[in-house]
Amino acid sequence: MLQIPGATSYIGCIGKDKFGEEMKKNSKIAGVNVMRQHQWGLVLFVLLVVRDQWLPTYQLQIAANCYKSEHLKRPENWALLEKAKYFYIAGFFLTVSPESIQLVAEHAAATYKIFTGNLSAPFICEFFRDAQEKALLYMDYVFGNETEA
Known part of the structure; x- marks a missing residue:
C-alpha cells in the first residue's frame, strides 16, 4: 500500500x-x-x-x-519490531501463540506505537476469550464485523 x-x-x-x-x-x-x-x-x-x-x-x-515465539525473539526479527511504528495481528494468531501477541503488545505500549488487530471469527471470541481480552487491553484499534462484535 x-x-x-x-x-x-x-x-x-x-x-x-x-x-x-x-x-x-x-x-x-x-x-x-x-x-x-x-x-x-x-x-x-x-x-x-x-x-x-x-x-x-x-x-x-x-x-x-x-x-513459535522463539522465532519472534530472534535478534533479526526483534529488530524489525523495534523499527516498526504500527503493528497488526490477526485474531487467528490467538489460537497458538498468545505469547507472541503479548510480546508485541507490550513492546508497542512501552514504546508508544500503534497496536491493532482483528477479531477474526466468532469462535475466536468465544473459545479464546482469555487470550483475546489480554491482547485487547493493548489495542489502539480493533477490526471486526457485527457477528464477531
Whole structure:
C-alpha cells in the first residue's frame, strides 16, 4: 500500500515447498520484507494479499498453528519490531501463540506505537476469550464485523 519497497515487514510461517517459494517470490515483488519461520511439508500462505487476491482464512489458521515465539525473539526479527511504528495481528494468531501477541503488545505500549488487530471469527471470541481480552487491553484499534462484535 505504501509503494515503498521494504517499508512494510511481515513475520510469520510458511512451508518449505514450492508454495513457500512462490510466496517468497511474490513478497519480494510486492516489496514486503518477510521474516518467515519455515516448516517442512506444510503448505502455508500467510500474507493477506498477494497480487490483489485475498487468501482464505483457513490458511491463516494453519500458519498460526506452526508459529513459535522463539522465532519472534530472534535478534533479526526483534529488530524489525523495534523499527516498526504500527503493528497488526490477526485474531487467528490467538489460537497458538498468545505469547507472541503479548510480546508485541507490550513492546508497542512501552514504546508508544500503534497496536491493532482483528477479531477474526466468532469462535475466536468465544473459545479464546482469555487470550483475546489480554491482547485487547493493548489495542489502539480493533477490526471486526457485527457477528464477531
